[in-house]
Every structure is written in C-alpha cells, then in structure tokens.
Amino acid sequence: MKNLKLKAARAAMDLSQQDLADKVGVSRQTINAIEKGDYNPTINLCRTICRTLGRTLDDIFWEEEE
Amino acid sequence: MKKVKTGIIIPAIIFIILVLCSPLIFLYKSPQDESVQKWNSRITVTDGKVDRDKISKKFTVNKTGEITLFFSFLPVGVEKDDVSNVDINKIGCLTTVVVENEKGEIEYTSTAGSVFLDTTMYLEAGNYTVTYYYHSDAEAFREFANEYLCSQRATEEIIKETGFENFEKNATTDFIYELKVYSDKADRTHTGVILLWALCIGISFGALIAGIFKYSDAPDGKYRYDERQRTEQGRGYRAAFIATAISLIIPLMLGSTGIIGSEFMLFFIILALFIGVSVLIVYWIWHECYFAINENSTRLMIFIGIFGVLNLVISVINFIGGYLIVNGVPTIRCLNLFVALLSLEIFIAILARRAANAKLEAQEGEDEE
Structure with missing residues (x-):
C-alpha cells in the first residue's frame, strides 16, 4: 500500500527523495520503497523521518480506517 | 587519514615488492635429481652362445614425474661420437633393455640393438630394475620378444633387419656400461614455489583492492x-x-x-x-x-x-x-x-x-x- 502521506509531507517541504534520504541518513531507494509501500520501516526510522519532516507518527504512518 | 594511508599504502608496497622480486624465484632451482651407475663387463660368445642370458641393475626414482633413462653400453675404445662405427656382427650378440617396477610390471622395453639410447617416461617414485638381455641368435631373440614385445610381425622384421646369421660365433668384447637416471625438470623452479608466490601476489593485490575500495570513498573508513x-x-x-x-x-x-x-x-x-x-x-x-x-x-x-x-x-x-x-x-x-x-x-x-x-x-x- 502506497504511503501517500509521506510523499505529500515531503513535497510540502519541497524536498526530493534524495534530499530526504540525505537528511534521514538512508539511501534514496529506501525512501522510494517506503513511499511505494514496498518496505515497512522500523519505528526508529519512522521517528527519524517524522522528526525531519516536522510531523508526528500518526500524521505520516497511521493508516486511516475507511 | 592515517588509517587510509596504512590501509592502501602498505598493501601497495607489499604488492610492488612481490611483483618486482618475482624474477628472483626463478633463481631458486630444485635440487638435481640424478643418479649415475657405471661398470665394466666382458661379454663372451662361444660357438654362437653368449656366456650369460642377462644382467640386472637396480635404480631408484626419488620423486614421481617425468624421468629420463639413459642407457649406454659401448665397447671399450668406442667414443659416444663413434656409435655408428660399432659393428654388432663383430660383437656376436644383440642387447635389449627391459625396465620393470617393484611389482614386476614392465615400464620400458628397447626393441633394437642400439648401444646408446635414452627414453623419457612418467615414473612413480620407487625402486626399479633394469635388465640387459643378450641374444646371439634369432630363436633367443624370438623368445624374448614373445615375452616382452607385443607384435609378432615387428619381431620378425627386427630379426630380419638384424641379420643374426651374420653374427660372429666366437667373440669377446669389453663393454663400458652407463645407466643414468635423471629428471628432465630438475633444473627448473618447482611448480609449488611458483604457485605459492602467485598466491602471495594475489593476496597482496586483493588487500590493495580492498583497501582502495574501503578507504577511497569514505575517509572515516566506513x-x-x-x-x-x-x-x-x-x-x-x-x-x-x-x-x-x-x-x-x-x-x-x-x-x-x-x-x-x-x-x-x-x-x-x-x-x-x-x-x-x-x-x-x-x-x-x-x-x-x-x-x-x-x-x-x-x-x-x-x-x-x-x-x-x-x-x-x-x-x-x-x-x-x-x-x-x-x-x-x-x-x-x-x-x-x-x-x-x-x-x-x-x-x-x-x-x-x-x-x-x-x-x-x-x-x-x-x-x-
């Protein structure tokens, strides 16, 4: 399942995947995999991403029930 | 930075030294593996019969590999360069050579009556016996050939070419025998030394490449x-x-x-x-x-x-x-x-x-x- 919230938060800060990857300290492919839903990050990485983007875990990684 | 230098420069120096020193290993030769036996013997032919059927000598091969056997049984006074002048008819008999291993298996048989021959063959380390057989007539040679040679046609051809009927019926000849056993590759650098050297060069080159890859991109070495x-x-x-x-x-x-x-x-x-x-x-x-x-x-x-x-x-x-x-x-x-x-x-x-x-x-x- 695609993580569109992460993509939106990144785009809101005008960051490319590479920029976010550099700030978080992972490879660009990892950010891409998270956005595409191909990889489930650990809680540590989730926290780092949220801190970088100035969001909470709920904002980016909590799935809304339909 | 110091770590980077150590990680790249030391393997580089070792690699260069090993490569530059490579020609030196060819100066290291294996010890000469050679044995020589010399003896004198008198062969007497009386009324067309040789005073003995055969004589045997033993030799040892220390190391398995390609071994050259050199046989020489020259009449006294005949030099190696004058082999062609030796008249077998005057000697009154033909000599053939058979080499057997410890198990009695035949390793080599000479077919013609040359007085000067050598052969190179693969021999395993061990003891061997070389036997010189003497034939003064066609029948004696035929008996020998039936046991040691496989082709009857070849045997008859050798008998025909030798011309036993022309042999002296009474003759006495003093021979100088020489049996030399040596390894053809004795004067070469041992393969094991070359492989070991190549392995050292390979490892040092591998360490150099690993050093370059490890330190060239990341100065902190990680x-x-x-x-x-x-x-x-x-x-x-x-x-x-x-x-x-x-x-x-x-x-x-x-x-x-x-x-x-x-x-x-x-x-x-x-x-x-x-x-x-x-x-x-x-x-x-x-x-x-x-x-x-x-x-x-x-x-x-x-x-x-x-x-x-x-x-x-x-x-x-x-x-x-x-x-x-x-x-x-x-x-x-x-x-x-x-x-x-x-x-x-x-x-x-x-x-x-x-x-x-x-x-x-x-x-x-x-x-x-």
Whole structure:
C-alpha cells in the first residue's frame, strides 16, 4: 500500500527523495520503497523521518480506517 | 587519514615488492635429481652362445614425474661420437633393455640393438630394475620378444633387419656400461614455489583492492548501509545459499549414481560457487543493497569491466591453447571464464538497475507534477 502521506509531507517541504534520504541518513531507494509501500520501516526510522519532516507518527504512518 | 594511508599504502608496497622480486624465484632451482651407475663387463660368445642370458641393475626414482633413462653400453675404445662405427656382427650378440617396477610390471622395453639410447617416461617414485638381455641368435631373440614385445610381425622384421646369421660365433668384447637416471625438470623452479608466490601476489593485490575500495570513498573508513539494505542483504544470502546448495546437490547425486564422472566434480563445484555468487550479487544489485548509501557504482563498473576483459582474454588464450578442456574434462582454468562471466553479469545488472531507476524517476516526476 502506497504511503501517500509521506510523499505529500515531503513535497510540502519541497524536498526530493534524495534530499530526504540525505537528511534521514538512508539511501534514496529506501525512501522510494517506503513511499511505494514496498518496505515497512522500523519505528526508529519512522521517528527519524517524522522528526525531519516536522510531523508526528500518526500524521505520516497511521493508516486511516475507511 | 592515517588509517587510509596504512590501509592502501602498505598493501601497495607489499604488492610492488612481490611483483618486482618475482624474477628472483626463478633463481631458486630444485635440487638435481640424478643418479649415475657405471661398470665394466666382458661379454663372451662361444660357438654362437653368449656366456650369460642377462644382467640386472637396480635404480631408484626419488620423486614421481617425468624421468629420463639413459642407457649406454659401448665397447671399450668406442667414443659416444663413434656409435655408428660399432659393428654388432663383430660383437656376436644383440642387447635389449627391459625396465620393470617393484611389482614386476614392465615400464620400458628397447626393441633394437642400439648401444646408446635414452627414453623419457612418467615414473612413480620407487625402486626399479633394469635388465640387459643378450641374444646371439634369432630363436633367443624370438623368445624374448614373445615375452616382452607385443607384435609378432615387428619381431620378425627386427630379426630380419638384424641379420643374426651374420653374427660372429666366437667373440669377446669389453663393454663400458652407463645407466643414468635423471629428471628432465630438475633444473627448473618447482611448480609449488611458483604457485605459492602467485598466491602471495594475489593476496597482496586483493588487500590493495580492498583497501582502495574501503578507504577511497569514505575517509572515516566506513561504508554504511541502511536498515532496508541490511534486510535485503540477508534475503540475498538466503537466496544464494539455496542456489548454491541445489547446484551442489544435483551433481553430487548424479555423481553418486555414476551419471557424472568424478573427474567432472571440480568443474561442478566451481559452477555451484559461481551460481551462488551470481545470485547473491545480482539480487543485491537489483534490490539496491550492493552499494552503500551514496556510494558511486561507476568506479566499480570500470574496474569490473577491465577485470572481466582480462579474464576473458586469459580464457580465450587457454581455449586456443587447449588448456580449458583436457581430454573432455574442464580444468581449473575454467575459473577465468567464470570470473569473466561473473564480471559481465555484474556489469549488465548495474546497467539494468540504472535503466530501471531512470524509468522510475521519470515516472515519479510525472506523478509529482
């Protein structure tokens, strides 16, 4: 399942995947995999991403029930 | 920085010293493996009969390999250069030589009556007996030939050419016998020394390459992989292990049933390792966990390209020289071909991944717009 919230938060800060990857300290492919839903990050990485983007875990990684 | 210097410069110095000193190993020769026996003997022919049937001498081969046996039984007063002047008719008998091993198996038999001959053959280490047989008439030679020579037609031809009927019936000749046993390769550098030296050069070169790759990109000496890459690497190891296990089990099973000969096992073990490494590297490259974060793959591509071409050239040379497959069995030299194929595979995998990434990025760009 695609993580569109992460993509939106990144785009809101005008960051490319590479920029976010550099700030978080992972490879660009990892950010891409998270956005595409191909990889489930650990809680540590989730926290780092949220801190970088100035969001909470709920904002980016909590799935809304339909 | 100091660590970088140590990691690259020390292997580089060792590698250069080893390469420059390589000619020195050819000064180290194996000890001469040679034995010489000399003796004198008088052969008397009376009324067409030799005073003895045969004489035997023993010699020892210390090391298995190609051994040259040199036999000489020249009449006194005849020099080696004058062998052609020796008249067998005047001697009154023909001498043949038989070499047998400890088990009594025949290793060599001379067929003609030369007084000066040598032969090179593969002999295992051990004790051997050389027997000189004397034949003064056709019947005596025929008896000998029936036991030691296989072709009756050849025997009759030798008898005809020798002309036993012209032999002196009464003659006395003093012979100087010489039996020399030596290894043709005794004066060469031992293969083991060359292989050991090549191994040292290989290890130092490997350490140098590892040093360059380890320290050239990251001054702090650390390549870092993120958590996704480490997870994928683990999956890659699992896939490679399964691939290697299957690649090994199949030929081992076929080998145990006799479908594949044991001489092919080395080839299949190398093939299994090649398949395992291929699966691992291609999996890692495709899942983008082969290169560390922000590592540049271009340098590796250049190195792999050069390395692959070098191995391909060596493989072609080996193939043309007939060393790749000997008697229908692939040799250890197939390793060069496998390395060339592996390099090509890595090269293609990196290119394919780059192309796929470019396509994905273009698609992402369109989505974001």
